[in-house]
Amino acid sequence: MTNTKVKEKIGRSAFTAAAILCIIAVVAIFAFLIVKSVPAFGKIGILQFMFGDNWSPDRLDSYESPLSGYYGIFTMIVGTVAATVGALLIGGVIGYFTAVFLVFFCPEKLKRVLASVINLLAGIPSVVYGFFGVVFLLPLLALFAPNNGTGLLATSIILGVMILPTVVSLSRTSLEAVPRAYYEGAVALGATHTQAVFKTVVPAARSGITASLVLGIGRALGETMAVVMVAGNSPAYPHSLFNSFRVLTANIVMEMGYAGEVQEGALVATGVVLLFFIFLVNVVFGAVSNRAVKTSAKPKKERKTSLAGVRIREFFGNIAYKLKAPYIGRAAAIVAGCFTGLALLFVVGFIFVKGVPHLIGNGYLVFGKFEFGGSRITIFPAIVTTLMTVALSLLIAVPIGVMTAIFLNEYARKGNVFVRIVRGAIDVLSGVPSIVYGLFGMITFVKLFGGSSSILSGSLTVSIMLLPTIVRSTEESLKSVADSLREGSLALGAGKMRTIFKVVLPSALSGILSAILLSMGRVVSESAPFLYTMGSVISATPHSYTDSGATLAVALYRLAGEGWHINEAYATAVVLIVLVLALNLLAEWVAARLNKKLTGDKK
Amino acid sequence: MKKVKEELPFGQTISVKGANLWYGDFHALKNIDIEIPERAVTAFIGPSGCGKSTFLKCFNRMNDLVAGCKITGKFMIGDVDIYGKTDVNELRKNVGMVFQKPNPFPMSVYENIAYGPRTFGIRKREQLDRIVEESLRGAAMWDELKDRLGKSALGLSGGQQQRLCIARALAVKPKIILMDEPTSALDPISTGKIEELCDELKTSTTIVIVTHNMQQATRISDKTGFFLLGELVEYGDTEDIFSDPKDERTERYITGRFG
Numbered sequence: 001m002t003n004t005k006v007k008e009k010i011g012r013s014a015f016t017a018a019a020i021l022c023i024i025a026v027v028a029i030f031a032f033l034i035v036k037s038v039p040a041f042g043k044i045g046i047l048q049f050m051f052g053d054n055w056s057p058d059r060l061d062s063y064e065s066p067l068s069g070y071y072g073i074f075t076m077i078v079g080t081v082a083a084t085v086g087a088l089l090i091g092g093v094i095g096y097f098t099a100v101f102l103v104f105f106c107p108e109k110l111k112r113v114l115a116s117v118i119n120l121l122a123g124i125p126s127v128v129y130g131f132f133g134v135v136f137l138l139p140l141l142a143l144f145a146p147n148n149g150t151g152l153l154a155t156s157i158i159l160g161v162m163i164l165p166t167v168v169s170l171s172r173t174s175l176e177a178v179p180r181a182y183y184e185g186a187v188a189l190g191a192t193h194t195q196a197v198f199k200t201v202v203p204a205a206r207s208g209i210t211a212s213l214v215l216g217i218g219r220a221l222g223e224t225m226a227v228v229m230v231a232g233n234s235p236a237y238p239h240s241l242f243n244s245f246r247v248l249t250a251n252i253v254m255e256m257g258y259a260g261e262v263q264e265g266a267l268v269a270t271g272v273v274l275l276f277f278i279f280l281v282n283v284v285f286g287a288v289s290n291r292a293v294k295t296s297a298k299p300k301k302e303r304k305t306s307l308a309g310v311r312i313r314e315f316f317g318n319i320a321y322k323l324k325a326p327y328i329g330r331a332a333a334i335v336a337g338c339f340t341g342l343a344l345l346f347v348v349g350f351i352f353v354k355g356v357p358h359l360i361g362n363g364y365l366v367f368g369k370f371e372f373g374g375s376r377i378t379i380f381p382a383i384v385t386t387l388m389t390v391a392l393s394l395l396i397a398v399p400i401g402v403m404t405a406i407f408l409n410e411y412a413r414k415g416n417v418f419v420r421i422v423r424g425a426i427d428v429l430s431g432v433p434s435i436v437y438g439l440f441g442m443i444t445f446v447k448l449f450g451g452s453s454s455i456l457s458g459s460l461t462v463s464i465m466l467l468p469t470i471v472r473s474t475e476e477s478l479k480s481v482a483d484s485l486r487e488g489s490l491a492l493g494a495g496k497m498r499t500i501f502k503v504v505l506p507s508a509l510s511g512i513l514s515a516i517l518l519s520m521g522r523v524v525s526e527s528a529p530f531l532y533t534m535g536s537v538i539s540a541t542p543h544s545y546t547d548s549g550a551t552l553a554v555a556l557y558r559l560a561g562e563g564w565h566i567n568e569a570y571a572t573a574v575v576l577i578v579l580v581l582a583l584n585l586l587a588e589w590v591a592a593r594l595n596k597k598l599t600g601d602k603k
Numbered sequence: 604m605k606k607v608k609e610e611l612p613f614g615q616t617i618s619v620k621g622a623n624l625w626y627g628d629f630h631a632l633k634n635i636d637i638e639i640p641e642r643a644v645t646a647f648i649g650p651s652g653c654g655k656s657t658f659l660k661c662f663n664r665m666n667d668l669v670a671g672c673k674i675t676g677k678f679m680i681g682d683v684d685i686y687g688k689t690d691v692n693e694l695r696k697n698v699g700m701v702f703q704k705p706n707p708f709p710m711s712v713y714e715n716i717a718y719g720p721r722t723f724g725i726r727k728r729e730q731l732d733r734i735v736e737e738s739l740r741g742a743a744m745w746d747e748l749k750d751r752l753g754k755s756a757l758g759l760s761g762g763q764q765q766r767l768c769i770a771r772a773l774a775v776k777p778k779i780i781l782m783d784e785p786t787s788a789l790d791p792i793s794t795g796k797i798e799e800l801c802d803e804l805k806t807s808t809t810i811v812i813v814t815h816n817m818q819q820a821t822r823i824s825d826k827t828g829f830f831l832l833g834e835l836v837e838y839g840d841t842e843d844i845f846s847d848p849k850d851e852r853t854e855r856y857i858t859g860r861f862g
Binding site: 491492493494502 | 665699
């Protein structure tokens with residue numbers, strides 16, 4: 001009996017400790033951001049930094065002596081906002097109509113295919129999108145652009161395509177959540193299918209659609225690698241669709257490898273500004289969705305509309321009626337749906353067609369041994385590095401994440417202050433863009449382990465990044481386990497630990513496993529957190545975690561950027577896509593299969 | 604867990620004095636005294652929300668799981684004060700429970716029944732085999748299930764699942780079994796089977812059953828308690844309660860005038 005008691009105590013403390021680790025991670029990141037950025041803000045001056053439009057850092061600048069470089073990021077703030085708006089105009093609009101198409105106008109058979117294509121493509125690494133931009137989009141734009149095609153348009157298109165899956169899948173969920181009765185009510189009044197959809201169902205899903213757009217904005221704001229590859233990255237305003245400009249994330253990537261003292265501070269400060277934008281978007285989103293909930297709950301008469309407002313609405317309503325707006329909407333939805341499916345397939349198809357022959361024809365590429373100074377490229381070291389990184393980062397993140405989730409769902413009393421802090425910490429972690437993790441990892445872990453980048457530092461960095469996903473999806477699957485099972489176990493005299501490990505976790509296993517597989521996919525596809533924590537050069541196959549190395553995604557970034565080994569780059573991209581898609585498919589399959597097993601083999 | 608546990612002297616009678624229970628500010632049970640005899644079926648009846656299930660869950664301390672629940676009064680099982688220095692897991696081993704909705708674990712039939720014994724340190728295969736067979740026989744299911752012990756328990760019908768849950772409770776050899784509306788989610792035939800089972804089980808076990816169904820109470824119980832708004836209005840031999848209720852509220856309830 002004492003034995004059981006001891007076990008219970010140990011379990012409880014371990015789960016609590018995991019939750020505390022999550023808080024420590026957040027505190028560490030924020031402490032780092034503050035400690036590193038405040039001196040820079042002070043030295044440069046906040047206004048000078050935010051609104052100065054000359055960025056020409058001097059890497060010899062130090063905090064003791066007067067500055068000789070200029071540190072103004074306003075061009076990049078404008079660039080970031082412009083690129084995000086561009087992405088929203090392209091990806092947001094197309095995504096919205098695609099979701100409408102998927103839910104209401106798509107033939108049943110096509111729907112399943114299209115939906116899973118879109119879901120799978122959400123996992124495609126951003127370097128692959130960037131690479132596609134480099135090899136396909138830029139040459140295409142260069143045909144009529146005054147330059148080589150880099151600039152705002154290319155960036156917006158790539159970002160737009162990247163946020164498509166996010167926007168589509170979330171909008172779709174909220175459209176499908178609209179009660180069927182709304183649609184039926186409209187049709188029963190004589191509305192056509194199209195009218196019912198655009199006049200009744202879509203407005204009812206407005207808050208969910210807004211939320212999906214906001215998430216898309218968040219993704220566009222934090223995106224780094226794809227943008228770096230197509231934006232050109234000169235610190236200038238995007239004054240036309242085709243001129244080289246720079247976004248905030250790119251600023252960090254471009255310079256953190258060789259930054260001097262003040263410059264480094266300024267880069268961290270850039271990260272702080274970026275985070276500020278992301279939180280701003282989330283706050284606005286919170287306000288918007290709260291307002292949507294409130295206005296729908298409030299009785300109509302409390303919403304005052306001025307007479308002018310009514311007139312304007314009538315005017316546009318009339319135009320819309322005359323133009324038969326819903327039918328235009330239907331056409332747009334069908335076009336958008338086809339475009340999304342084809343565009344995403346095209347990205348993958350193009351890379352496959354170009355890459356697969358090189359992959360098959362060149363055995364050295366995948367299984368070769370690295371030769372120093374050799375002219376041939378092998379990605380075998382990158383494959384080993386990737387596997388080592390996946391293994392170590394999951395070994396760190398999965399136990400902490402799962403245990404935190406167990407703490408939150410099984411032990412914590414709801415509304416407890418500590419619980420709220422842990423949840424807040426998880427939310428904050430999930431909002432931090434990957435490049436900020438990279439910066440954090442470079443300045444803390446790398447320095448801690450003697451100043452040279454290593455797989456260990458990279459894995460530690462990315463494992464913090466994985467925590468929110470693992471905690472959240474584990475918690476979701478723990479929540480879905482019926483309380484009656486817990487009661488059944490406890491009523492038999494089983495303790496809490498036994499109940500958790502023998503009854504609750506096995507029932508939640510499918511969700512947890514698929515979260516783990518998706519996390520693997522994430523490690524494989526990330527590159528921004530690794531560039532300066534783990535090294536970015538393909539060299540000899542690593543032998544231990546203290547060696548440095550490039551993962552496949554980082555290797556692709558290098559190969560694409562150097563431009564000397566473009567065929568090898570295609571082949572690397574194929575390997576990356578196959579890996580990520582396989583992991584995503586496996587995740588879906590595991591979830592489906594285990595769920596089937598759990599619901600029993602009815603005879 | 605290897606050493607054999609010291610048996611606490613849990614008896615088979617339940618004796619409650621001055622029980623009060625609050626959920627937050629809500630006073631759910633008011634000053635209840637009751638003596639439940641051993642090896643008999645005692646039924647709790649009353650309208651929804653009257654506190655009968657809540658009271659039942661006090662006997663194996665399942666109310667401990669509810670946040671904001673406060674209990675006062677003396678709850679004795681045999682000679683053990685169950686809210687004193689009792690190991691709650693040991694208590695629940697001795698006071699089994701069957702829930703309103705069948706809740707088999709998502710495991711095989713065998714694993715479901717072996718779960719309890721394993722919790723208390725029984726690991727030997729032959730011993731577990733024996734317990735599984737005994738428990739299934741005890742729940743009159745052995746012949747139905749002996750060929751599908753390895754199949755998922757979730758593939759059974761609702762009635763079978765509920766009887767499996769009874770077998771699962773029997774596997775730890777409880778002295779008392781609490782049943783919280785065990786047949787309310789079942790069809791009449793399955794209900795009949797469970798009622799027969801209660802009749803057999805009471806030769807060795809004390810059974811306390813909460814039911815919405817007054818016919819069920821008359822069919823299977825020796826004693827009946829009528830609950831209303833958190834009070835135990837009347838308690839006595841089932842025959843007396845249904846033929847000659849002392850309290851006007853009891854009479855109005857059993858004649859179907861409210862509830």
